[in-house]
Amino acid sequence: MKRPGILVAAGAGVLTLWALAPLYWVVVSSISTRTELYAAPYKHWLPAHPTFANYVDVFTTGPRYRAGGFLPSATILASGLRNSLVIALTSAAVIALLASLAGYVFARLRIRLKGVLFLALLSLLPLPIWVSLISLYFLLSGVGLVDTDLGMILIFVAYGLPLYVWLMQTYIAGTPKEVEEAALMDGAGRVRALFQVVLPMARAGLVSVFLVAFLTTWNAFLIPLIFSNTEASQPLTVVLSLFIGQYEVAWEAMSAAAVVTMLPPVFLALFFQRYLVRGLSMGALQ
Amino acid sequence: MQPRGDELTGWALLVPSVLLIGLLVYYPALVTLRDSLTGLNLRIPNSGSWVALGNYAQLLSTPEFWGVLGRSLLVVLFVLPAALAIGLGAALVLNQPFPGRGIVRTLAILPWMLPPLVNGFMWSWILNGDYGALNGLLYQLRFIGAYQHWLAHPAGQIFWVGVAQAWTRYPFSMVVLLAALQSIPDEIYDAARIDGSGPWQLFRAVTFPMLMPAFAVALTVEFIATFQIFDVIWSLTGGGAAGSVINPFTKTVMLYNYELVFRNLEIGLGSALAYLILIVSLGIGYIFVRNLYEKALA
Numbered sequence: 001m002k003r004p005g006i007l008v009a010a011g012a013g014v015l016t017l018w019a020l021a022p023l024y025w026v027v028v029s030s031i032s033t034r035t036e037l038y039a040a041p042y043k044h045w046l047p048a049h050p051t052f053a054n055y056v057d058v059f060t061t062g063p064r065y066r067a068g069g070f071l072p073s074a075t076i077l078a079s080g081l082r083n084s085l086v087i088a089l090t091s092a093a094v095i096a097l098l099a100s101l102a103g104y105v106f107a108r109l110r111i112r113l114k115g116v117l118f119l120a121l122l123s124l125l126p127l128p129i130w131v132s133l134i135s136l137y138f139l140l141s142g143v144g145l146v147d148t149d150l151g152m153i154l155i156f157v158a159y160g161l162p163l164y165v166w167l168m169q170t171y172i173a174g175t176p177k178e179v180e181e182a183a184l185m186d187g188a189g190r191v192r193a194l195f196q197v198v199l200p201m202a203r204a205g206l207v208s209v210f211l212v213a214f215l216t217t218w219n220a221f222l223i224p225l226i227f228s229n230t231e232a233s234q235p236l237t238v239v240l241s242l243f244i245g246q247y248e249v250a251w252e253a254m255s256a257a258a259v260v261t262m263l264p265p266v267f268l269a270l271f272f273q274r275y276l277v278r279g280l281s282m283g284a285l286q
Numbered sequence: 287m288q289p290r291g292d293e294l295t296g297w298a299l300l301v302p303s304v305l306l307i308g309l310l311v312y313y314p315a316l317v318t319l320r321d322s323l324t325g326l327n328l329r330i331p332n333s334g335s336w337v338a339l340g341n342y343a344q345l346l347s348t349p350e351f352w353g354v355l356g357r358s359l360l361v362v363l364f365v366l367p368a369a370l371a372i373g374l375g376a377a378l379v380l381n382q383p384f385p386g387r388g389i390v391r392t393l394a395i396l397p398w399m400l401p402p403l404v405n406g407f408m409w410s411w412i413l414n415g416d417y418g419a420l421n422g423l424l425y426q427l428r429f430i431g432a433y434q435h436w437l438a439h440p441a442g443q444i445f446w447v448g449v450a451q452a453w454t455r456y457p458f459s460m461v462v463l464l465a466a467l468q469s470i471p472d473e474i475y476d477a478a479r480i481d482g483s484g485p486w487q488l489f490r491a492v493t494f495p496m497l498m499p500a501f502a503v504a505l506t507v508e509f510i511a512t513f514q515i516f517d518v519i520w521s522l523t524g525g526g527a528a529g530s531v532i533n534p535f536t537k538t539v540m541l542y543n544y545e546l547v548f549r550n551l552e553i554g555l556g557s558a559l560a561y562l563i564l565i566v567s568l569g570i571g572y573i574f575v576r577n578l579y580e581k582a583l584a
Contacts, residue, residue, distance in 0.1 A: 011379035012390050018372070019394045022408050022453065025419040029411065040433065042422030098306075101299040111296035117304065124311060128514060128567055130540070131560045134547050135317035136310060158310035161303050190295045219401035221517040222540075226548060237403045237517075244407060244521055251411055258404050269399040273392055276399065277461055 023262075029255035030054055037252050054256035073243065077257060079231040080239030084218055084261075086149050087235055091156040092214040095164050098157065099209055100202075103168025104194050108180070118169075124162040125283075132159075137226055147229045155227060156217045163283040164209045171205025172198060204275070211272055212279035218264055236261045322557035329551050341558035350542075351559075357444065358513055358538040364448035365455060365512045370504055372452065373459025374497075380460070381467045398457035406521030409450040413437055440535035443523045447536055450518050455511060459504040466500035467493070510567050516540040539563050 028044075029037055033051055036044040060074050105111065106118050136155070137146065145151030175198055183193045199206060221237040228234045234242075240261055243254055268276060322341055326334040345351045380391050397405070412419045415435035424430045437443050470493065478492055515538055524533040532545050543563065547556035 005382075008379055008382045008384055011375065012384060012386070015376050015379055015394050016390055018453075019397055022412060023396070025412055026408050038417050040417060040422075041425045042417065042419070043426070098303050102303040105296045105299050109292050109296040109299075111293050111300075114296075117300070120312075121307070124307070126510075126568065128510075128560075128564050129311070130514070130543065131318045131557075131564055132311050132314040134553070134557055134560055135314035135321065137548075138553075139314055139317070154306065155310060158306040161307055162311075165303060190292065191299075215399060219399075219403075221401065221403040221520070222544075225520075226544075237401050240407065241403060241521060244410070251414070251417065254407065255411065258407055261404050262400055265399045265401065266396065269396050270392060273395060277395065280398070281458070281461060 023266075026255045026258055026262075029252055030259045032252055034250075034252050054252045055260070058253050058257050058260075076231045076234065076239050076242070077236075080234055080236040081260070083149060083152075083228075083231075083233055084235040084237075087152050087156065087224075087233075088214050088217040088264075090149075091153050091160070091217045092210045094153065094157050095160050095213040096206055096210045098161060099164035099168040100172075100194070100199055100206065102161070102165045103172050104198060106165065106169040107172040108177075108198075109190070121162050121165055125166070129159050133223065133226060140227070146227055147233050149233050152224060152227055152233055152235075155223055156213075156220070159223075160213055160216065163279075164213060167209055167212075167279055167282060168202070168205055171202040171208075175201040207272075208275040208279045211268055211275050212283065215265055215268055215276065215280075216283070318557045318560060321553050322561055324554045326553040326557075327551060327555075328553060334554075337554065341555050342562065344555065345558055345562065354537055354539055354542040357536070358515075360444055361448055361451065361515060361538060362509060362512050364445070365451045366505060366508050368448065368452035369455040369508050369512075370459050370501065372456040373504065374463055376456065376460040377463035377467055380464055394460060395457045397454045400454065402454060402517035403521050405450055405454045406518040409446060409453075409518075410437070410522045413446055437523060443533070443536050447515070447519055447522055450522055451512055451515055454518070455508055458507060458511075462500050462504045462507075463497060466497050470496045509570055513567055513570075514540050514563065516544070 028047060031050045031052065031054070032044060032047045033049050033053075036047055036049065058074065058077055061072075106114065140146050140151055140155075145154065179201065180193050180197050183197045184190075188196065218235075219237070220235075221241070224233070224235050224238045225241070228238055236257075240254075240257055243249070243257065321334075323336060323338055324334045325337045325340070376394055380387060380394070413436040415421065415433060415438070418433075418436075420436065421430070421433040425433065437446060474492055474496075475488060478488055483491060519533075519536050519538060519541060523536040524530065532541055532549070537545070539559070540563070543556055543559045546552045546559060550556075
């Protein structure tokens with residue numbers, strides 16, 4: 001490897017700094033004491049007394065950083081964490097299953113209307129989902145599905161499917177046909193061939209779909225903002241937005257809550273990025 | 287080979303997806319379209335009478351709509367060049383071999399994967415006028431003599447919304463442009479070098495034209511993403527947290543639409559706006575792509 005020029009080294013340095021500096025500030029804030037953090041002029045870029053007390057605080061204490069709230073902030077933060085996990089994990093699992101089934105049909109089976117259905121699916125990709133969401137709110141509230149985890153999961157699954165079916169279709173179409181045909185010759189049905197032969201070969205796609213769906217659902221804000229009203233279904237992003245009020249904000253506690261919210265995405269981005277980039281890029285038009 | 291019974295199996299496997307998408311995506315989209323042609327307002331009883339294109343005409347003739355649209359385009363005009371320039375710079379750096387390149391690439395993509403709502407919060411804390419990091423840093427470096435309230439003025443709010451959005455959006459441009467850079471064959475550079483071209487000429491005559499299709503993709507995607515910006519503004523400059531009024535100085539099309547439908551309950555008008563947003567997104571996306579392709583081919 002050639003030694004990098006000074007320009008490239010400087011560029012890499014600036015790029016890393018630009019990407020990480022905002023995150024560094026929030027992480028430092030979350031482990032600072034209030035005295036150090038609120039010193040003006042600020043000078044504790046490395047906290048002199050690093051502490052995890054803020055993390056303990058946000059999950060155990062009451063309303064002191066909540067603007068005009070009713071329930072103690074620790075209660076809705078805990079329920080937010082639970083809702084985020086339940087909604088994102090279930091949605092991702094259901095999406096991975098349904099996208100595998102439908103992707104397999106589009107990749108391998110010959111049925112009537114397949115072309116039309118696939119077109120109806122793909123044409124949703126560049127369309128803003130917003131036009132559907134408006135009416136969906138009033139439709140779902142009519143059947144009691146607003147402000148429930150189940151309702152939220154149904155929405156994320158339905159709005160994610162076009163992209164993920166397409167992704168699974170491309171992955172399954174890329175697996176060798178001969179192996180599947182051998183299984184069919186041995187008397188396996190289509191469904192068994194899919195689960196025992198095809199999906200194991202397309203597992204990179206399956207992992208990718210699951211992780212992208214999890215990340216997208218975890219990060220979502222507009223859909224839960226509309227479809228959740230209480231701690232019954234509010235995920236972390238919405239809970240966090242409730243803490244940003246017009247009154248006093250306790251920034252060290254807010255920062256701790258923000259870091260908790262960012263933890264799963266950061267973990268996935270650092271260790272599973274190769275599974276995420278392709279899926280996120282293909283879904284970028286949404 | 288095509289086993290018998292595929293027709294039935296195929297449909298059985300498709301049914302859940304078809305039902306979910308049909309009931310939760312297509313059907314409500316049609317309901318919204320119908321509502322956009324009525325005067326439906328949930329605060330006014332029996333208001334759902336047919337107005338044909340009246341809502342669209344009303345929107346296009348109100349100053350607030352044009353103000354909101356102008357604000358959205360202002361944000362777009364700031365974010366697009368910024369995200370593409372940063373993305374291009376990052377891609378050019380990452381296209382060079384250097385130790386630790388994989389790690390830098392991973393870290394550079396990170397901002398794209400964070401919740402946009404948290405991104406907005408993060409920048410609001412950085413920009414905080416009393417204790418924020420930007421004030422602390424600039425004060426320490428003696429660039430400012432006193433702490434500034436960066437978000438006090440409307441122009442500043444739009445500017446910083448743009449910065450936060452560019453911070454979270456540049457990785458997409460970077461990924462697309464990096465892939466394009468890596469697909470340029472070395473032979474082209476070799477040939478140009480033999481002709482005596484320097485690095486800048488190489489970039490202008492070879493790299494930049496070869497990147498045109500990737501620019502078209504990045505521009506289109508960034509336009510649609512930023513035109514529909516919502517989360518970042520909500521937490522950075524005050525959407526309407528805790529039921530408060532949506533900040534008029536950063537009210538872009540999606541925040542306006544949210545306000546119309548879910549605050550004012552003007553379903554008819556809001557539905558029409560939703561379809562206008564859809565038309566603008568698709569239309570401008572199409573124009574971008576076509577223009578850039580034509581320029582690249584000319």
